[in-house]
Structure formats: C-alpha cells, structure tokens
Amino acid sequence: MALWNKKSRNRSAYTEVLEKLRKEFYMRWEKKNISSTQGLDEFSRLKTLGTGSFGRVLLVRYKDDNYYAMKCIEKVRIIKLKQVEHTLYEKRILEAIRFPFIISLEFSFKDNSYLYFVMPFINGGEMFTHLRRMRKFNEVLARFYASQVLLALEFLHFCDILYRDLKPENILIDSKGYLKIADLGFCKIVKGRTWTLCGTPEYIAPEIILSKGYGKAVDYWSFGVLLFEMSAGYPPFTSSDPMKVYERIISCKYKCPGSFSSELQDIIKNLLQLDLSR
Numbered sequence: 001m002a003l004w005n006k007k008s009r010n011r012s013a014y015t016e017v018l019e020k021l022r023k024e025f026y027m028r029w030e031k032k033n034i035s036s037t038q039g040l041d042e043f044s045r046l047k048t049l050g051t052g053s054f055g056r057v058l059l060v061r062y063k064d065d066n067y068y069a070m071k072c073i074e075k076v077r078i079i080k081l082k083q084v085e086h087t088l089y090e091k092r093i094l095e096a097i098r099f100p101f102i103i104s105l106e107f108s109f110k111d112n113s114y115l116y117f118v119m120p121f122i123n124g125g126e127m128f129t130h131l132r133r134m135r136k137f138n139e140v141l142a143r144f145y146a147s148q149v150l151l152a153l154e155f156l157h158f159c160d161i162l163y164r165d166l167k168p169e170n171i172l173i174d175s176k177g178y179l180k181i182a183d184l185g186f187c188k189i190v191k192g193r194t195w196t197l198c199g200t201p202e203y204i205a206p207e208i209i210l211s212k213g214y215g216k217a218v219d220y221w222s223f224g225v226l227l228f229e230m231s232a233g234y235p236p237f238t239s240s241d242p243m244k245v246y247e248r249i250i251s252c253k254y255k256c257p258g259s260f261s262s263e264l265q266d267i268i269k270n271l272l273q274l275d276l277s278r
Contacts (some may be wrong), residue, residue: 112201
C-alpha cells in the first residue's frame with residue numbers, strides 16, 4: 001500500500017508539472033507573432049548543415065558567441081508550393097514549446113527574400129547517423145532514448161498536439177547524449193480527430209493509410225516502429241515499393257529478431273496494435 005501511495009503521489013506531482021507546462025504553452029501560443037529584435041547581420045554564418053525543399057539550414061554564431069542552427073526559408077518557394085500557412089503554423093508551435101526533449105525557437109526574423117528560424121545547435125547530429133554507424137542500439141541504450149521520446153510525446157499530447165513524423169532523422173542528440181525531437185512541421189493541435197495524410201511511409205499508422213480519421217494513437221504506433229528500428233537496425237515494415245509497405249502495415253505483419261528480449265517484444269506488440277480499443 002505504501003509503495004502504491006508513493007507512485008500515486010509521484011504521478012500526481014508529474015501531472016501538476018504537465019499542467020503548468022501546458023498552461024505556459026498556450027499563453028505563448030495565444031501571443032501569435034512574437035517578434036525578435038535580432039537581424040541577420042548579428043550572426044556569423046559558418047557552414048551549411050543541410051538543405052531542404054524550402055531552403056537550407058546554416059550553422060551560425062551569435063554575437064554572444066553561442067552557436068545556433070538557422071533555418072533559411074525562401075519566401076518564393078513556400079508561396080509557390082502553397083505552404084505559407086503551414087510554415088507560419090510551425091513557427092507558432094516552435095515559439096510556444098518549451099520542453100527538455102523538444103527543439104524550440106530562439107529567434108525569428110525576415111527580410112525581402114527569406115524567413116529565418118533560429119534554434120539551438122544540437123551538435124551530436126541525428127539519431128539516424130548514429131544508428132547507421134552502430135548498426136543497432138543495445139536494449140539499454142534504446143530504453144534510454146525511448147524514455148525521452150515517450151516523455152516528449154506525453155507532453156505534446158497533454159497539450160493536444162499530434163507530432164506525426166517520428167523517425168530517427170528527426171531526433172537530434174546533444175553533446176551529453178540526451179535527445180531533442182526536431183522538425184515540428186507536421187505538428188497539429190487536435191482535440192478530436194484529423195484526416196490529413198502525412199508522415200514517413202515506414203512509420204505511418206494503419207488508420208492514416210486507411211483515411212479513417214485518427215488521433216494521438218498514431219504517435220504511439222510510430223513510437224513502436226522507432227523502438228523496433230533502434231533495437232534491430234531496420235524498421236519492422238520495409239519494401240522498395242511504398243504500396244507493399246502500406247500493405248504490411250495494414251496487416252501488421254512483422255517479425256522480431258531473436259535478439260529481442262521478451263519484454264521488448266511485448267512492448268512492441270502492444271504499441272503496434274491494430275485494435276485501437278486495446
């Protein structure tokens with residue numbers, strides 16, 4: 001009984017923390033366009049970290065000698081591809097979020113050609129890179145990363161936010177080995193269900209593929225796929241043909257490697273669950 005009471009108190013205290021963070025998130029969210037006084041000339045551009053559909057990401061140094069990742073988004077591109085509203089929505093999410101395991105926006109500004117989103121530079125790189133180098137993570141390391149991802153998802157869901165794009169490429173690892181979930185472009189505040197088809201083929205939940213309307217459960221499906229890939233070195237549903245990937249997801253056909261512990265297999269079985277009532 002004493003142990004149960006202690007767990008109950010701890011859970012209650014954690015819920016209070018989530019309530020406080022949710023309240024702070026929505027206070028920042030309601031402010032909408034939070035303006036920064038910074039400008040491009042206050043940053044030294046050091047090198048290109050990556051390129052994308054709408055521009056590139058630069059490693060920059062601010063005048064206070066701190067390093068940041070600066071996302072430079074071409075206005076012409078997002079207008080042409082009808083992504084203006086989507087981009088501004090992502091900006092609001094990034095501005096409002098403050099959580100240890102999720103990336104946030106430090107500064108934002110614009111000029112005639114670009115929008116600039118400035119975020120902390122996470123110098124350990126993508127989980128994807130480390131996973132390919134190590135081939136797979138042992139269960140202790142996979143559990144360490146999974147616990148942080150789970151806390152991040154729990155916070156997002158407490159704020160009624162669906163993440164919808166969980167995968168190793170969107171997880172950054174810092175110099176101390178802790179992670180940050182990045183790329184919040186598919187995040188959406190949803191209090192009920194939504195029907196948008198989005199995500200990465202190997203990580204998409206069955207209800208998204210079947211256009212049934214979906215909620216928070218899709219992130220836990222993706223979490224199960226991530227846990228499998230971290231521990232096996234490859235995702236559970238694979239094929240060179242995306243349609244075959246979708247077929248395997250819908251039928252939930254996969255096989256765990258013999259190296260998986262019974263506990264890990266049980267967790268994955270419960271996450272990769274076709275029956276949403278369970």
